[in-house]
Amino acid sequence: MCRRVLSKCSLNTSRLGAVPTALGSLSRCPTPLWVQTLSLTPSLTLPCPSSMPSPRVLSLSPESRAQRLPLRSPREGAAGRHDASPQPALLGAEQTQGPQPPLQHLHLHLHLPPPALPMPGAGQRHPRPPSWRRSAQARLRLCPPIVGTEAFPGPCCAEPGAAVMAAALRRLLRAGGRRGAALVAAAAACGPGPQTLRLIYTTTAAWKKNVAASGPEKYTEAFIKKQIEEFNLGKRHLANMMGEDPETFTQEDIDRAIAYLFPSGLFDKRARPMMKHPTEIFPEQRKIQWGEDGRPFHFLFYTGKQSYYSLMHDTYEKLLNVQKHQDQLAAQDLPPQKEKKNLVGSRWLTKTELEEMLLEKLSDDDYSRFIQLLQKLVMMPCGNIEENYIKKFSREISAQLQKVVIEPLKYDEQGVAFSTGEGRRKTSRATVAVYDNGTGKITVNGIDVLHYFPVLQDREQLLFPFQFLDRVGKHDMVCTVSGGGRSSQAGAIRLASAKALRSFVTEKEVEFMRQAGLLTVDPRVKERKKPGQEGARRKFTWKKR
Amino acid sequence: VQVLRWSEVERYQAIWSLTVCILPSQANHTEHHEGRHYSIPLEEVKAVFPHGLPYRFQQQVKTFNEACLMVRKPALELFTYLRNSNFAHPAVRYVIYGERGTGKTMTLCHVVHYCAKQGWLVLHIPDAHLWVKNCKELMQSSYKKERLDQPLQASTWLKNFKTSNEHFLKEIKTQQKYVWGKRESTEQGRPLGEVVEQGLARVRSASDAVGVVLKEIKQQCHLGSFRVLVAVDGVNALWGRTTLKKEDKSPVSPEELTLVYNLRKMMMNNWNGGAIVTTLSQTGSLFKPSSAYLPHELLGKEGFDALDPFVPVLVPNYSQREFESCYHYYLHRKWLQHEQARTEAGKEELRFLSGSNPQQLERLAGPL
Numbered sequence: 001m002c003r004r005v006l007s008k009c010s011l012n013t014s015r016l017g018a019v020p021t022a023l024g025s026l027s028r029c030p031t032p033l034w035v036q037t038l039s040l041t042p043s044l045t046l047p048c049p050s051s052m053p054s055p056r057v058l059s060l061s062p063e064s065r066a067q068r069l070p071l072r073s074p075r076e077g078a079a080g081r082h083d084a085s086p087q088p089a090l091l092g093a094e095q096t097q098g099p100q101p102p103l104q105h106l107h108l109h110l111h112l113p114p115p116a117l118p119m120p121g122a123g124q125r126h127p128r129p130p131s132w133r134r135s136a137q138a139r140l141r142l143c144p145p146i147v148g149t150e151a152f153p154g155p156c157c158a159e160p161g162a163a164v165m166a167a168a169l170r171r172l173l174r175a176g177g178r179r180g181a182a183l184v185a186a187a188a189a190c191g192p193g194p195q196t197l198r199l200i201y202t203t204t205a206a207w208k209k210n211v212a213a214s215g216p217e218k219y220t221e222a223f224i225k226k227q228i229e230e231f232n233l234g235k236r237h238l239a240n241m242m243g244e245d246p247e248t249f250t251q252e253d254i255d256r257a258i259a260y261l262f263p264s265g266l267f268d269k270r271a272r273p274m275m276k277h278p279t280e281i282f283p284e285q286r287k288i289q290w291g292e293d294g295r296p297f298h299f300l301f302y303t304g305k306q307s308y309y310s311l312m313h314d315t316y317e318k319l320l321n322v323q324k325h326q327d328q329l330a331a332q333d334l335p336p337q338k339e340k341k342n343l344v345g346s347r348w349l350t351k352t353e354l355e356e357m358l359l360e361k362l363s364d365d366d367y368s369r370f371i372q373l374l375q376k377l378v379m380m381p382c383g384n385i386e387e388n389y390i391k392k393f394s395r396e397i398s399a400q401l402q403k404v405v406i407e408p409l410k411y412d413e414q415g416v417a418f419s420t421g422e423g424r425r426k427t428s429r430a431t432v433a434v435y436d437n438g439t440g441k442i443t444v445n446g447i448d449v450l451h452y453f454p455v456l457q458d459r460e461q462l463l464f465p466f467q468f469l470d471r472v473g474k475h476d477m478v479c480t481v482s483g484g485g486r487s488s489q490a491g492a493i494r495l496a497s498a499k500a501l502r503s504f505v506t507e508k509e510v511e512f513m514r515q516a517g518l519l520t521v522d523p524r525v526k527e528r529k530k531p532g533q534e535g536a537r538r539k540f541t542w543k544k545r
Numbered sequence: 546v547q548v549l550r551w552s553e554v555e556r557y558q559a560i561w562s563l564t565v566c567i568l569p570s571q572a573n574h575t576e577h578h579e580g581r582h583y584s585i586p587l588e589e590v591k592a593v594f595p596h597g598l599p600y601r602f603q604q605q606v607k608t609f610n611e612a613c614l615m616v617r618k619p620a621l622e623l624f625t626y627l628r629n630s631n632f633a634h635p636a637v638r639y640v641i642y643g644e645r646g647t648g649k650t651m652t653l654c655h656v657v658h659y660c661a662k663q664g665w666l667v668l669h670i671p672d673a674h675l676w677v678k679n680c681k682e683l684m685q686s687s688y689k690k691e692r693l694d695q696p697l698q699a700s701t702w703l704k705n706f707k708t709s710n711e712h713f714l715k716e717i718k719t720q721q722k723y724v725w726g727k728r729e730s731t732e733q734g735r736p737l738g739e740v741v742e743q744g745l746a747r748v749r750s751a752s753d754a755v756g757v758v759l760k761e762i763k764q765q766c767h768l769g770s771f772r773v774l775v776a777v778d779g780v781n782a783l784w785g786r787t788t789l790k791k792e793d794k795s796p797v798s799p800e801e802l803t804l805v806y807n808l809r810k811m812m813m814n815n816w817n818g819g820a821i822v823t824t825l826s827q828t829g830s831l832f833k834p835s836s837a838y839l840p841h842e843l844l845g846k847e848g849f850d851a852l853d854p855f856v857p858v859l860v861p862n863y864s865q866r867e868f869e870s871c872y873h874y875y876l877h878r879k880w881l882q883h884e885q886a887r888t889e890a891g892k893e894e895l896r897f898l899s900g901s902n903p904q905q906l907e908r909l910a911g912p913l
């Protein structure tokens with residue numbers, strides 16, 4: 001029986017293994033139906049809403065449907081008859097699908113919720129058809145365990161894993177009974193085991209997603225290689241299309257070409273069409289960590305966090321090295337090296353970065369321990385020896401705020417000192433020239449301020465920088481302003497005049513101005529109107545019925 | 546209650562005497578009085594200005610219980626012209642113009658008071674704009690068929706005219722007979738007061754009464770027994786457009802109104818023995834942009850040609866000295882209650898925010 005199961009599984013995998021074409025890669029992403037007809041150059045990937053391709057794509061093609069796990073009463077007979085039952089035992093999320101849609105000619109790519117969603121209670125409220133109560137053995141007999149899950153099982157992993165899995169299953173099924181299901185699920189969920197054989201009925205434990213540790217790659221190496229080839233080919237095609245030289249077609253050129261060919265008005269840059277190297281699109285994954293015989297390569301595999309622990313080991317080894325070096329120097333009575341690596345402009349890796357590096361999930365505790373170890377290493381007097389090693393885990397902090405340069409005063413023909421400034425507020429832009437030895441006369445766009453700003457509030461805004469510096473009647477001002485309304489123009493001129501006054505004033509007063517908010521650009525702009533609402537915040541009138 | 550230290554009090558009084566000294570209301574104001582306020586006794590105010598003072602100034606008079614005008618350069622200029630004018634020559638027309646809120650009406654009032662003190666006959670039309678808009682009753686004139694009468698406006702004006710020029714009304718005699726209706730008429734040689742009474746009693750013929758008064762005065766002033774000052778505020782109304790409509794909804798042009806027609810005749814310089822001082826005003830004007838303040842813009846071609854030649858008098862915003870004077874006047878009157886208004890910084894702030902515009906300053910100082 002297991003052999004039959006196995007053969008079936010291999011059959012399925014081989015059938016589904018033929019899928020990784022463009023359509024298949026498209027199928028990874030939750031694209032609507034109509035898009036799939038648009039298959040362009042193969043490596044073009046239409047954007048996914050999440051950076052990770054959707055994990056589970058269930059193919060409801062007629063062939064695979066036939067392989068589905070149909071629930072049938074034991075009366076109907078042994079495994080072998082797999083007509084498309086009207087009630088296919090789909091996964092919980094698809095229970096609502098109902099009878100199969102009659103579209104036989106299309107691949108309906110459905111998108112299951114990612115396994116991170118909590119299943120409703122450990123399967124208790126899971127709407128199960130009544131035949132669940134049959135024995136686990138009978139169930140296994142009936143159900144071909146393979147479906148085209150996201151664990152796109154390459155043909156290479158089917159064979160080695162299958163035997164192990166089959167053995168495990170045999171063991172579990174002997175346990176039998178209702179617990180069988182849970183156990184089977186447990187077996188399927190037992191960590192980074194081979195996922196070639198995977199039952200559909202699993203408990204919540206198996207649905208929990210473990211990104212880095214979710215086991216062997218969802219994309220095989222061959223798949224990635226193929227994607228890379230297609231990408232390169234597509235790059236050449238694109239270069240030809242744009243009339244550029246394929247040899248010197250860089251990623252920026254690609255981006256520009258795509259933006260030109262597929263203009264998109266979407267705000268989020270990540271939602272726009274993009275064509276990038278597959279290594280940037282498909283997240284790095286861990287390779288299979290065990291050999292053909294099922295024996296893991298790394299000695300720390302069974303700790304569960306092999307990369308993390310090996311990293312800790314390595315770091316501690318460096319620490320011991322440093323200590324040994326220190327002892328040697330002490331033995332030779334040489335003073336320890338005092339050159340300390342300057343940690344000022346650098347920071348340690350963040351937890352996410354470390355996880356990305358190790359391809360493993362870490363806990364906060366793990367992370368902090370690692371950082372503490374690194375700190376200890378750096379603090380030691382001879383820590384410089386391992387500088388190269390430490391550099392791998394530190395990042396430069398980019399330059400802090402640029403020091404704002406205050407321009408010196410300029411002098412016009414009459415010898416009067418003046419200074420210019422620019423300001424903006426909402427959509428207004430203002431440029432201002434503040435002259436010394438003035439009487440407080442202000443001209444805006446050639447018009448006197450009393451005429452341009454008849455409202456008192458606007459004139460108060462203009463007054464504010466001068467009053468703050470106690471220079472109310474001492475300067476003349478000539479402004480040009482455009483855009484916006486009266487209030488925003490006043491605000492723009494205020495900012496511009498404050499910036500211009502910096503040149504007349506001491507550093508301390510500049511700091512006071514900054515703290516008073518005179519030198520800060522007001523970031524408030526008009527909020528966007530949302531669909532389904534009348535305005536940015538205002539909703540439509542609520543009618544009870 | 547502000548607690549002042551002794552030195553501050555002294556300083557206050559020093560400033561006060563230099564800039565704000567309330568001068569007695571004498572008619573001889575010369576240059577060195579510029580910037581100072583002078584007060585007019587309230588009885589005189591009632592007599593000379595039954596109408597004509599701006600509304601806000603009237604409120605201020607009521608609040609402060611005194612009427613204080615500032616002596617400013619345009620007024621002084623006009624005084625020199627008036628003093629040196631030859632009354633044998635045709636009447637000279639002076640047009641006071643300036644931006645909004647700079648004090649044109651106040652200057653005119655100053656001139657009116659000056660002339661009234663000197664014994665001139667003052668024909669003061671407080672706002673010609675009131676005659677060309679918002680008229681509830683428009684009647685067809687009995688005198689000329691195509692003209693329209695405005696009984697209400699005419700009667701109010703007659704009333705005010707009576708209060709301001711009582712003694713003249715007894716002196717001036719009519720020179721011809723005027724028939725007001727079937728049973729009413731004024732004989733020749735009757736004092737003008739009777740015409741005015743007639744106009745007030747019979748409101749229907751008030752506009753014609755006004756016309757008669759103007760005509761009589763014009764005819765008799767060249768004799769030299771009295772001087773006439775025609776003071777019109779908002780003279781650009783006479784040559785603009787009206788918002789009035791006839792019964793058939795067709796628009797009324799100004800010359801179809803009796804009052805305006807007669808006043809226009811008064812504005813011509815074909816008489817001597819007096820002066821015509823007018824003010825342009827955008828505030829009440831119709832169909833004129835708010836940025837217009839020059840004579841040509843506000844009068845239009847027709848008005849400009851009618852008034853040409855005239856002597857333009859520009860009224861600017863407050864100078865430094867005038868501003869200080871006004872500021873100290875308010876302080877003295879305890880109108881500025883805010884503590885910071887008393888400081889130098891506060892003064893600078895007021896100067897900046899008002900732009901040294903008298904009207905803006907007055908409005909700013911209100912809530913303080």
